[in-house]
Amino acid sequence: MKHYDAIIIGAGQAGVPLAKKLAEAGKKTVLIEKRLVGGTCINDGCTPTKAMIASAKAIYQAKKASALGVEIGSVKVDFNKIKQRKNDIVNQFRSSSEKGINETKGLRLIFGTAKFSAEKELTISLNNGGEEKVTADWIFINTGAKTALPDIEGLDEIDYLTSTTILDIETVPEHLMVIGGNYIGLEFGQMFNRFGSKVTILEKSSSILSREDEDISSALTEILTDEKIEIITDVKIDKISQDKKQLHVLLQSGKTAKNITASHVLVAVGRIPQTADLGLENCGVKMDDKGHIIVNEKLETNVKGIYALGDVKGGPAFTHIAYNDYTIVYRNLIEGMKYSIQDRPVPYCMFTDPQLGRIGISEKEAKEKNLNYKVAMIPMSQVARGIETNETLGLMKAVVDPDTKKILGAAILASEGGEIMSVLQMAMEGDITYDRIRYCVFAHPTYTESLNNLFMKLDK
Ligand SMILES: Cc1cc2nc3c(=O)[nH]c(=O)nc-3n(C[C@H](O)[C@H](O)[C@H](O)COP(=O)(O)OP(=O)(O)OC[C@H]3O[C@@H](n4cnc5c(N)ncnc54)[C@H](O)[C@@H]3O)c2cc1C
Numbered sequence: 001m002k003h004y005d006a007i008i009i010g011a012g013q014a015g016v017p018l019a020k021k022l023a024e025a026g027k028k029t030v031l032i033e034k035r036l037v038g039g040t041c042i043n044d045g046c047t048p049t050k051a052m053i054a055s056a057k058a059i060y061q062a063k064k065a066s067a068l069g070v071e072i073g074s075v076k077v078d079f080n081k082i083k084q085r086k087n088d089i090v091n092q093f094r095s096s097s098e099k100g101i102n103e104t105k106g107l108r109l110i111f112g113t114a115k116f117s118a119e120k121e122l123t124i125s126l127n128n129g130g131e132e133k134v135t136a137d138w139i140f141i142n143t144g145a146k147t148a149l150p151d152i153e154g155l156d157e158i159d160y161l162t163s164t165t166i167l168d169i170e171t172v173p174e175h176l177m178v179i180g181g182n183y184i185g186l187e188f189g190q191m192f193n194r195f196g197s198k199v200t201i202l203e204k205s206s207s208i209l210s211r212e213d214e215d216i217s218s219a220l221t222e223i224l225t226d227e228k229i230e231i232i233t234d235v236k237i238d239k240i241s242q243d244k245k246q247l248h249v250l251l252q253s254g255k256t257a258k259n260i261t262a263s264h265v266l267v268a269v270g271r272i273p274q275t276a277d278l279g280l281e282n283c284g285v286k287m288d289d290k291g292h293i294i295v296n297e298k299l300e301t302n303v304k305g306i307y308a309l310g311d312v313k314g315g316p317a318f319t320h321i322a323y324n325d326y327t328i329v330y331r332n333l334i335e336g337m338k339y340s341i342q343d344r345p346v347p348y349c350m351f352t353d354p355q356l357g358r359i360g361i362s363e364k365e366a367k368e369k370n371l372n373y374k375v376a377m378i379p380m381s382q383v384a385r386g387i388e389t390n391e392t393l394g395l396m397k398a399v400v401d402p403d404t405k406k407i408l409g410a411a412i413l414a415s416e417g418g419e420i421m422s423v424l425q426m427a428m429e430g431d432i433t434y435d436r437i438r439y440c441v442f443a444h445p446t447y448t449e450s451l452n453n454l455f456m457k458l459d460k
């Protein structure tokens with residue numbers, strides 16, 4: 001049995017950089033991956049979806065080009081080429097990551113499924129056959145999450161799609177029914193609508209984006225509905241069945257019963273941690289009732305020397321959070337720092353068009369916390385850059401503290417909303433108050449310049 005300084009389970013967004021850096025720091029390290037280097041983000045998540053969303057945006061832009069005086073004629077979608085481009089980008093990212101691992105001295109990559117067989121011992125079922133046992137002083141669990149399946153009668157008897165399988169479907173669905181109206185449902189829903197599918201989104205809450213402020217959720221609902229996407233809320237699905245031609249969904253929306261047929265169903269109701277087959281009972285690492293690994297603010301589990309990073313530990317499930325987990329663990333263990341995950345900013349961006357860039361607290365949260373707050377808001381139809389580029393959908397909104405003048409949070413539903421939000425995040429991190437931003441000199445005419453006008457609204 002081989003002994004290492006460090007074992008990392010999962011070549012995801014935390015695992016790969018951590019493994020490389022530990023090996024570079026002189027630690028004998030092994031990285032175990034059961035499927036593909038790069039994990040969800042590169043292979044089934046951010047990279048492929050954002051590549052395909054770029055194609056969907058090009059279709060949309062081409063169709064509205066006549067508003068800018070450009071006549072394109074009919075727009076033809078080559079779905080195979082869209083997928084090929086997506087596959088090329090994914091392969092490029094994955095192979096460059098794998099090359100980086102293989103070129104790192106002191107780092108071994110094993111393809112296989114790891115399971116704890118004792119506290120600091122793992123048994124690996126190797127992908128090319130056989131088994132290997134390894135032990136280490138430090139073990140880092142970065143096994144990510146997978147699609148959650150709702151408890152709906154008949155779901156296990158139909159050919160449903162997940163965010164992974166939909167990436168490789170042969171043709172554009174005629175009618176795509178999406179269960180779940182949040183990040184995955186909305187990004188895929190709008191994308192396939194633009195590729196030519198009829199799209200129906202079924203959301204169990206009273207609105208899509210149910211965790212966001214109502215004005216943000218209703219603005220996006222209007223935008224998507226204008227694109228002819230059907231959104232049904234307050235949904236309880238009673239049964240799904242399939243015959244040779246169609247899928248049939250029996251549901252209640254509020255008090256109304258509906259029977260909807262569709263050609264395809266995409267399940268997008270959240271993700272669950274990949275912990276069930278990890279053998280955690282053999283090492284004593286504790287999980288919560290949803291199967292997430294419980295960690296302290298330094299990402300250590302209840303067992304000394306075993307850490308969990310990324311989606312598997314619960315909390316915000318984003319690539320940048322998994323990556324930040326790696327930097328915290330690495331700097332604490334190798335550089336002797338005392339970084340914590342508490343109070344770190346959690347920005348995110350949903351890549352619908354317009355994007356939703358979010359940071360800090362929402363108005364809803366400010367109200368719930370009984371804070372003294374004010375809201376600044378400007379519709380994109382009043383933003384010069386938006387008008388000039390024909391990107392007038394959405395709004396910018398910031399929640400501020402009128403006493404300290406600090407920005408508490410922002411929701412930017414706009415073209416490039418993620419970039420504009422990041423400008424406000426920098427201001428929040430650097431304690432730049434809104435009364436300064438109001439008079440900051442920004443280049444004209446940029447979206448950022450409109451932050452002057454956004455905060456001017458607070459005087460009115
Ligand atoms: C469709 C989709 C779109 C997304 N878009 C975005 C986005 O735009 N922006 C964003 O920030 N986030 C996005 N996310 C979320 C993001 O992908 C995840 O938060 C991120 O990948 C989590 O990284 P991780 O390192 O925790 O896990 P992962 O990247 O999931 O990596 C875990 C790895 O562990 C491996 N593994 C699991 N169990 C074992 C085992 N027993 N033995 C060996 N290996 C194992 C898995 O095969 C996998 O490779 C998206 C997710 C999806 C599904």
Ligand SMILES: NC(=O)c1ccc[n+]([C@@H]2O[C@H](COP(=O)([O-])OP(=O)(O)OC[C@H]3O[C@@H](n4cnc5c(N)ncnc54)[C@H](O)[C@@H]3O)[C@@H](O)[C@H]2O)c1
Pocket residue numbers: 150151179180181182183184185187202203204205209210235237268269270271316317318348349350351
């Ligand atoms: N741009 C991004 O950053 C991005 C993009 C995609 C995914 N992600 C990550 O992936 C994770 C999973 O995304 P997601 O959208 O699948 O999950 P989610 O938990 O964010 O949203 C699931 C939605 O499904 C609804 N729902 C649950 N059960 C339902 C049912 N039976 N019928 C109808 N609706 C139901 C919920 O009310 C919710 O609105 C997110 O946590 C996110 O962190 C991020």
